[in-house]
Amino acid sequence: MIGAGVPFGAEQRLLPEWIPLSFFFVSLACLPLGWILLFLQAENIASFQGGFGPVLAALHTFTIGVVLTTAFGASMQMLPVASGAAMNRPIGVILLLVLLLSGIGITLGGFAHYRPLIASWGAALLCLSALLYALMLVRLLIRSANLKLVRNHVLVGALCLLLAAALGAAMILNWAGLISFNMPNPRLVHAGLALYGFMGLIVFGFSRIMVPMLSVSDKTNDRLAIWGLLIALTSLLLWVGGFFKIAPIVALISALIHIYEMFTILKGRIRTRLGPEWTVIRFGWIMLPLSLLLVIGAQWTDNKANITELSILVAVLGWLVSFIIGILQRIVPFLLSMQIARQTGMPELPSKLAAEKLTRIIGPLHIAAVGVTGLAIIMDNSLLLQFGSLIGLVSGLSFLTFLIIAIKRKRLSLEKMKK
Structure with a gap:
């Protein structure tokens, strides 16, 4: 895993170990929690039309609990490590962690209990975390000459994050009766900006560093990639402008360009054997x-209804x-190996x-869970949805x-090396 894509001295650009691990631990704790909530709300999924309640909490457990938390933690740590960029100060990342986790807990609690x-307070904290993240991300990108390949993706993604956070907060404040907010299809715009704007473009940009690094290509x-980004930006502008029928068609072209590049990277890799985690990535x-x-x-x-x-x-x-799920199975051992190298001068093999x-069961079980829950939604079968949720929970x-x-093995390895 420590191959041609990792700059010399990468271990010197590590945050204190507990900071990225805190992001990842919360993310991976939210993953089974989201499946539990999906299991409990299986009968209400089909009738959900938006608004407060446990179903909204279940959805956002995955989006802000798993995806957003991973994106924040991984980008704050892996971009400096993989590119040689000057890192942000740990105190700033700690503040980001506190704002994000507080916002997630309060927001999900408010959703689940109709509060x-x-x-609204949770949304305010999430907006602050989004703003801080965007500022730190811009600082990181400006100070790195090696991140030009992903800079545009990440900057546009950060802008989409701010817009999605502001729009989500406005809807919550409107539901709370604190402001009057009138906008056509705000939920659609929010979902598009969050899923395909921020999260999508961050994945697009981050993949152009992580996939070559981990596959040695x-x-x-x-x-x-530039054409894909321009087409993606066009689709986002169309979506925000209310052209909901045209925007996803344009976005599909951008997605196919990205996937073509990813498979081209893997085809040209030096590493001949890829681990089982690449199955779930594909x-x-x-x-x-x-x-x-x-x-x-x-x-x-x-x-x-069902298609949405x-x-x-x-x-x-x-x-x-x-x-x-796929990428963290590579990132976590890699970071822990670098932590060992920082203390002893010699990295442990991530494997x-x-x-x-x-690793042999995590991906296949997740794929099975997605397949079964998808079939359950098509058939409108709550029992099948619960079964799929149980697979996802495992x-x-x-x-x-x-x-x-991995954390326990890192500590044991460190103890052996220091003897």
Whole structure:
């Protein structure tokens, strides 16, 4: 894993170990929690039309609890490590962690218990965390000459994050009766900016560093990526402008360009053997265009209910969470290995820190969970949805166990090296 894509002296650009691990631990704790909430609300999923309640809390457990937390933690640590960029001060990242986790807990509690005022406070904290994250991200990108390949993706993504956070907060304040907010289809705009704007572009940009680094490949195509970004930006502008039927078609073109580049990178890799975690990463790449096809179907048909729910499930659990599950199985042992190198001068093999038996089941179980829950939504079958949620719960708990085992193995390895 410590290959050609990692700059010399990367271990010197590490945050204190507990900071990125805190982001990842919360993310991986929210993963089984989200499946539990989905299990408990299985009968209410089909009738959900928006608004406060446990279903909204379940959805945002995955989006802000898993995806947003991972994006914040991974980018604050991995961008400096992988690129040689000057890192942000630890105190700033700690403040980001506090704001984010406080905002997530309060917002989800307000959603689940129908407390708009409480959710409003949580939304305010999330907006502050989004602003701080964007400022720190811009600082990191400006001070690095090696991040030009992803700079534009990340900057546009950060802008989408701020817009999505502001729009989400406005809807919550409107529901709480604190402001009067009138906008056509605010939930659609918020979802598009959050899922495909911020999270999508961060994944696009981050993939152009992480996938070549972890597979040891130099087959990125800058011109293709620029075209993909321009097309993605066009689709986002169309979506915000209310052209909901055209925007996802344009976005699909951008998604296909991104996936083509990712498979080209893997095809040109030096590393011959890829681990089982790449199965779920590839699955996520397939789910991205499928989610957009479902969005297109939802916008071009009159019977939108099931298709809309299915598109959200495929986008969040099929694409984004799958990518996170796969990539974190590589990032966590890598970072722990670098922490060992910082203290001893000699990194441990990441494969010795990872529980390989768990890596063989985490991805397949997650893929099965997405498939079963997707089928349950198509069939409108709450029992099948609960069954799929249980499969996802096992996968989520296995991944959390993977993190705990990796930390324990790191400590044992460090003790042996110091003797």
